[in-house]
Amino acid sequence: MKKKQILWFRRDLRVEDSALLHHTNGEVLPIFIFDKNILDKLPKDDKRVSFIYKSVLGLKKQLQTIGLDLAIFYGYPKDIFQTLKNGFDEVLCSCDFDAYATQRDKEIEDILPLKRFYDSYLIHPSHSLKDDETPYKVFTPFYKNLMPLWDCSSIEEYQISQNMSLIDYKFPNTPTLEELGFQTQLFPKFLEKSGFELLNEFIPKLENYQEARDYFYLDGTSKLAVHLRFGLISPKQVFNKIKKYPHSEFFIRELFWREFYNSILYHFPKSEFENFNGKEITWNQNKEYFKAWCQGNTGVPIIDAAMRHLNQTGLMHNRLRMIVASFLTKNLFLPWKWGEEYFAKKLLDYDASSNIGSWQWGASIGADSVPYFRVFNPYSQSKKFDKHGIFIKSVIKEFQRIEPKLFHIENGVQSNLFVDYIPIIVNIKNSRADAIEKFKMLN
Ligand SMILES: Cc1cc2nc3c(=O)[nH]c(=O)nc-3n(C[C@H](O)[C@H](O)[C@H](O)COP(=O)(O)OP(=O)(O)OC[C@H]3O[C@@H](n4cnc5c(N)ncnc54)[C@H](O)[C@@H]3O)c2cc1C
Structure with missing residues (x-):
């Protein structure tokens, strides 16, 4: 029997190379939650909320082009899943490891089974360990250990499942940004572009990246961090495309710093609040x-x-x-x-x-x-x-x-x-x- 699945989009606001859309095989309800626990702490003029709002509406449109849709909620995730739980068998979502996300997901798991997929980074931190099965604490060996990724022609990207359909569901009205308590903000121009547009514009700059990336009055970097953060482009898509070009190694190294820090936070969650090296420092409090x-x-x-x-x-x-x-x-x-x-x-x-x-x-x-x-x-x-x-x-x-x-x-x-x-x-x-x-x- 086909399962009834909630596809919970969080920091993976895309349709291409989406783990959720790949692994589903049932009647689905794609959702996004504007989480009150997070939003209540932010000022009305927070630029990110404006950007996420625009990106979520973009995701809704993309999903409609493949016969799906996106139900957009505003509230506390726990309350929303309480109202959804009776109609569904499970929730599919991508991994998120910071302290709040871990706690939130634990609470949701008490309501409905959660199937997590790993697609905000290239490799799962538990797949990149030293020979003695302990995590790397130094970047260069961590990086070298990932060298085999270079040898495959490309890392496999997720294809959209052919085996899914949109569940019959009464969609809530999409809240306006004002109803969420925020004002529309202006963004830097480059954020109007898609991740792929930025990537294509960056490719001719690869040759000089190592030099130019430090000069902050030059436009020498990819400007992809915001798109990567919200999953508007996947790291696999970036890696697969860029590694085919000459001079890409230095750039890939930077992408691997992103992986390294993710691995550190995953294996050493206390480092969110404590000095990683364990040294006690009496900082000024001025x-x-x-x-x-x-x-x-x-x-x-x-x-x-x-x-x-x-x-x-x-x-x-x-x-x-x-x-x-x-x-x-x-x-x-x-x-x-x-x-x-x-x-x-x-x-x-x-x-x-x-x-x-x-x-x-x-x-x-x-x-x-x-x-x-x-x-x-x-x-x-x-x-x-x-x-x-x-x-x-x-x-x-x-x-x-x-x-x-x-x-x-x-x-x-x-x-x-x-x-x-x-x-x-x-x-x-x-x-x-x-x-x-x-x-x-x-x-
Ligand atoms: C104090 C401090 C705080 C930082 N906070 C963040 C943060 O909150 N979010 C964030 O994405 N980056 C952070 N960085 C890393 C880096 O500054 C940004 O990733 C980079 O400036 C983004 O611009 P870009 O996309 O043009 O980078 P590019 O130079 O084009 O690099 C490509 C991608 O590689 C990754 N990357 C590059 N440098 C680093 C790095 N040193 N560490 C980890 N990943 C890297 C990013 O995903 C980036 O988009 C921080 C760096 C410092 C020193």
């Missing part, structure tokens, strides 16, 4: 410093431009993320978790495992992280990667007439009499030395 960092009022042009840009757009280039993370955890010596949580609120591409792993990397307390004595000097970084101040000036309008070399000297902009700029909140050299001293005592 709320004023933290506020200055969040608002982009530290007096360091590159830090301030990066943070103001994040606040305005929900975006931050990888190199800038490394610079502001180093400044927060080393120069200000504030807890990495504060920075991680702030990014979680602001980043359009926020992904728990990559964000936690990268923050711990920057704070020198994570898996395979930057050595504690390598503290980024924000002035040398802006001199190297934004010599002419193109990015800084694009964000901080009052700097238009400032000579770029002043951006790369401590208190340089402050010395210009025509601009009234915030005094720097910490001395870079002294704060660096203090941080190294504190870390040295732990090691």
